Amino acid sequence: MLSRRAWMGQVAAVAGATLLRPVFAAAASTSPRSPEISLFTKHLVGLPFDQLADVVAEIGVTGIEAPVRNGGHVEPARVEEDLPRLVEALRRRGLAITMLTTGINEVSATTRTEAVLRTARALGIPRFRMNWYAYDGRRSPWVQLDEIRPKLRDLVQLARELGIQPCYQNHSGAKYVGAGVWDMAMLMREHPPADLAWAFDILHATVEGSTSWPTELELVRERLGMAYFKNFAWEGKGHRSVALADGVVGPAYVDRLKRGGFAGPVCLHVEYLPEGSPKDAAYLKRAVAASQADLATLRGWWG
Numbered sequence: 001m002l003s004r005r006a007w008m009g010q011v012a013a014v015a016g017a018t019l020l021r022p023v024f025a026a027a028a029s030t031s032p033r034s035p036e037i038s039l040f041t042k043h044l045v046g047l048p049f050d051q052l053a054d055v056v057a058e059i060g061v062t063g064i065e066a067p068v069r070n071g072g073h074v075e076p077a078r079v080e081e082d083l084p085r086l087v088e089a090l091r092r093r094g095l096a097i098t099m100l101t102t103g104i105n106e107v108s109a110t111t112r113t114e115a116v117l118r119t120a121r122a123l124g125i126p127r128f129r130m131n132w133y134a135y136d137g138r139r140s141p142w143v144q145l146d147e148i149r150p151k152l153r154d155l156v157q158l159a160r161e162l163g164i165q166p167c168y169q170n171h172s173g174a175k176y177v178g179a180g181v182w183d184m185a186m187l188m189r190e191h192p193p194a195d196l197a198w199a200f201d202i203l204h205a206t207v208e209g210s211t212s213w214p215t216e217l218e219l220v221r222e223r224l225g226m227a228y229f230k231n232f233a234w235e236g237k238g239h240r241s242v243a244l245a246d247g248v249v250g251p252a253y254v255d256r257l258k259r260g261g262f263a264g265p266v267c268l269h270v271e272y273l274p275e276g277s278p279k280d281a282a283y284l285k286r287a288v289a290a291s292q293a294d295l296a297t298l299r300g301w302w303g
Helices: 004-020 049-059 076-091 113-122 141-162 182-188 202-223 251-259 281-302
Strands: 037-040 063-067 096-101 127-129 165-169 197-201 224-229 231-235 238-242 266-268
Touching (some): 037 096, 037 281, 049 076, 049 281, 076 096, 076 113, 096 113, 113 127, 113 141, 127 224, 141 165, 165 224, 182 202, 197 202, 202 224, 202 231, 202 251, 251 281
Parallel strands (some): 037 063, 037 266, 063 096, 096 127, 127 165, 165 197, 224 266
Antiparallel strands (some): 231 238
16 A cells, blocks of 8 residues: 555656656657747736736737746745636636746745645646756865755655656856756756756857757756747857847757657747836837747747
8 A cells, every 4th residue: 555645756756757758759850840839927027917918818829937936926925825816817818837937946934835836736837947056166066966966856756746847947157056957967867857857948058058059958858848948149258138039049959859859848038128117018018029029930940
């Protein structure tokens, strides 16, 4: 006889495997269709839920990656009350939340880890983006990776029991664990792909690795939970975010995803807008136009 905890773990593992299974087909052939495209709605935080749903529907995507963290659409302190309201507002427009963006990278009362994840899964949300881990440049990276390992293990175990998949985003920069992909990839290998995946950010992979981004993509391929699309231009010794059509990232990324049989999910990030509030009509008009233009570019890349 299985204990309740063991039984829940097995059920969640099967559910997680089901969520991940269609991401990469076994055969390395061209994907026959374009994936469903979500929008990361960080640039729309502040809109009432009904208006947010109307705006997202106008943009033309099928779902959103929703910030559910301090300063997001939903504050963790009010997740039980407000997340169902957001889900219902989206549902009325035929939209869904494909991923939560959270401040969670360990099981913690501070981030209300279990409450956030349990509420999300009860509402049918399949995955969440973790918060990143940070290096302290004064200490050995190896020691710090060993310190991360048990925190990650506990979070993965809880997520597996609840039936929701954690995804880790790669960022560029010396302070980020996973910037070069290799370090976080080594920690991830201790867990099945259905239990822990990547939210792979091609902008940051290209900034960090320049011409080596295909290697980074290959490292994450077997556990790619979501593919992010956004773009940048080199500027002096740094870079700046630009519209999807105008930067370094191009259709070659899509070609590699399609050759691997990738069938989604995909999420579009619009991060080059000037500071502003979506409650301002002029800003909102610009945000909608930029999102629609990037969406058209991405659909064009998929053919």
